[in-house]
Amino acid sequence: MSEQGFFKRTHRCGELSEKQLNERVALNGWVQKRRDLGSLIFVDLRDRSGLIQIIFDRELSTEAFEKAEMLGTEYVISVQGKVVKRQAENPNLPTGKIEVHADAMLILNAAETPPIYIRDDDDVSEALRLKYRYLDLRKPGMQRNLLLRQQVANHVRQFLTEEGFVEVETPVLTKPTPEGARDYLVPSRVNPGKFYALPQSPQLFKQLLMVSGMDRYFQIVKCFRDEDLRADRQPEFTQIDCEMSFVTLEDVIDINSRLLQSLFKAVMSIDLPLTFKRLTYQDAISRFGSDKPDLRFGMELIDLAPVVTGCGFKVFDETLNKGGQVKCITVKGGAEAFTRKDISALEDLVKTYGAKGLAWMKVQTEDIVSPIKKFFSEETLVQILAKSEAEENDLILFIADEPSIVAASLGFLRCELAKRLKIIEPNQYQFVWITDFPLLEYDDEAERYVAMHHPFTSPVDADVTKLDTAPGEARAKAYDIVLNGYEIGGGSIRIHNASLQEKMFRTLGLNETEINEKFGFLLDAFRFGTPPHGGIAFGLDRLVMIMAGEENIRQVIAFPKTQNAGCPLTNAPSPADLKQLEELGISLLSLKSDSNPPHCQND
Incomplete structure (x- = not known):
């Protein structure tokens, strides 16, 4: 026994095998389960590596046996004993051919009955789990x-380092910049009335690193966005952030495709295709109703305008x-x-995407x-059947509306139906690069154009003049990498010319004063x-979620x-101490309810 009061561990529980037969080992861990058979007590001992069966025999050690009689679930113990062949093997357990006959045991810490079972099939609420x-x-x-997650991060670091990237940390306390959330x-406190912002991404700093001549930068970095949450989104998340100088769109796609191929091979022993599929933004929206299409199944959107124009059905005719x-x-x-009834329920679902209704046809014998x-x-x-490629026992679902609503409604519907029909093969990984995004989109509420990615994305060279004449038609040198219907990464070739960057800001409605206040330091640089430069950011949490086969991003984040x-x-979050608020020069105006955050002002 060491000075710490426990046996110095020789192995982890799940590392033991027949190679250690007849060896004396020392193990530390938690009691998963105890079974008392009178003269023998069986204990399943667990640590991070796995589980091993421990046997306490009164004839072998009365002292250890009597201590084992006191054990409960999740007690922390330290055990010494000999590895022997297990009489009744357990083929479902990696250590199922062996067990440890304990001759010494220390109870390091007792445990109360836990409020949740320590097993993967514990059916309790997520709130209790968290x-x-x-x-x-x-x-x-x-x-x-x-x-x-650790394996993924380690491999990314190794790959990018070998490709000449330098890991550089960027500030967490920085300046507010418009990035979409x-x-x-x-x-x-030391600058009363002024605020830092937590970074939505290291966007401006990584561009400044290119100005500095760093040439290739990466960082596995925490980012923060105060936005509505969902299963694959968190207020604080982790990016694999990259930037490169003197590269084209093709260069960025090449190196990051190789990164993903290397990662899946090293971590999951999966050989991905040498080249990933590509779709333009317009093709993705037209065929799949989404710029992050799931290509693991078909059910593509079919344009019926060629066969129903002037057909006499009022809904279709008026829409067209x-x-x-x-x-x-x-x-x-x-x-x-x-x-x-099922179709009626589907209609209710698509109405949440703005659709006015859902028409249908069943093709029977x-x-x-x-x-x-x-x-x-x-x-x-006959033409509808031919165009839709519908056959006997097929169902055709129609949406007639403005293009954005048709895309959103049918895009959602094809994914929902694929899940319900269970036509998606498990352990399938379909990557696709989406390119040729619009540079801008019009915000009706703000009555101005906003950047579809961010205001530092370069327009396609041939479309620069459209910023003056037809901003909505300008295309971006932007790209997303999509996996199984999730956007796992996105980036662009950046604007590297000060005059073009100013032109972009003005197109977005910023005046000269706003440009200088928010982005003067970038334009000065x-x-x-x-140098010409571009990059990409992968969502580490979302990528690991898919690789782990989970459907909720919270399953791959520790806290x-x-x-x-x-x-x-x-x-x-919790209320701040009054003294802290006074030091910061902040007073609370009111608390409307427990669910609403207080409105704050500077004194």
Whole structure:
């Protein structure tokens, strides 16, 4: 026994095998389960590496046996004993061919009955799991996820270092810049009335590193965005952030494709294709209704305008006359799989995306069943079947509306139906690069153009003049990498010319004073010689979530936030101490309710 009061560990529990037969070992860990058979006590001992069966025999050691009688679930113990062959092997356990016969044992810490079971199939609420996250993290599945995360981060660092990238840390307390979400603001005590912002990304600093001549930069970095949360989004998240000088779009796509291929091979033993598929933004929206399409299944959107224009069905005719679209998806086998009640429920779902309704046709043995069939001639029905490639027992679902609503509604619907029909093969990874994004999009509420990616993205060279004449038609040198329907990374070739960057800011509605206040330091840097540069940022959390086979990003983050950005474990966020607020020059105006944050002002 060491001075610390426990046996110095010789192995981890899950590392033992038949190679250690007849060896004397020392193990430390938690009691997963205890079974008392009278003269023998069986204990499953667990640590991060796995589980091993320990046997306490009164005849071998009365002292150790009597201590074992006191053990409960999650007691922390230290054990010494000999590795022997297990009489009844457990093929479901990596250590199932051996066990340890203990002759000495120390109880290092007793434990109360935990509020959640320490097993992967513990069916308790997520709120309870997050409240007792330190117990939840003892589960083998959670520990595998965190170990996978470490493997991914380590391999990324190794790959990028070998490719000539330099890891550089950038500030966490920085200046608010518009990047598409609300900033988290941090008041400055030494500069009363002024605020830092937590970075939404290291965007400007990594561009300044290119100005500095660093040439290739990367960082695995925390970022912060005060936005509404969902299963694959957190207020604080981790990016694999990269930037390179003297590169084209093709260079960025090449090196990052190789990074992903290397990563999946090293960590998951999966050989990805030598080249990933590519789609333009317009193709992705047109065919899949989304700029992050899931390519693991078909069910593409089909444009029916060529066969239904002037068909006489008022809904279709009026939509097309107003510049809208009529599109459908064909659900193979859907005629039997979905009842009218099911389709009605689907209609309610697409209405949340702005659709006014959902029309349908069932193709049966000798007939078409549909409430809209009567509005079409036999010739038009034949053309619809041909265009949609619908066959017997298929279901055709139609949306007629403005293009953005058609895309959003059918894009959601194809993914929802694929899940319900279980047509997505597990352990399949379909990557696709999306290119040729619009540079800008019009914000009706703000009555101005906003950047689709961010204001530092370079327009396609041929479209620079459109910033003056037709900003909405300008294309961006931007690209996203999509995996199984998730955007796992995105980037662009940046603007590196001060005059073009100023032109971009003005196109976005900023006046000269705003430009200088918010971005003067960047424009100043550009005037001292800036190389062409571009980069990308991967969402590490989202990437690991997919690799781990999880559907919720909180499963791969040690201490995540809930849907309302709270932490059940620490009860953060919490009220600030009055003295702290006074030091910061902040007073609280009012608290409307417990669910609303206080409005603050500077004294």
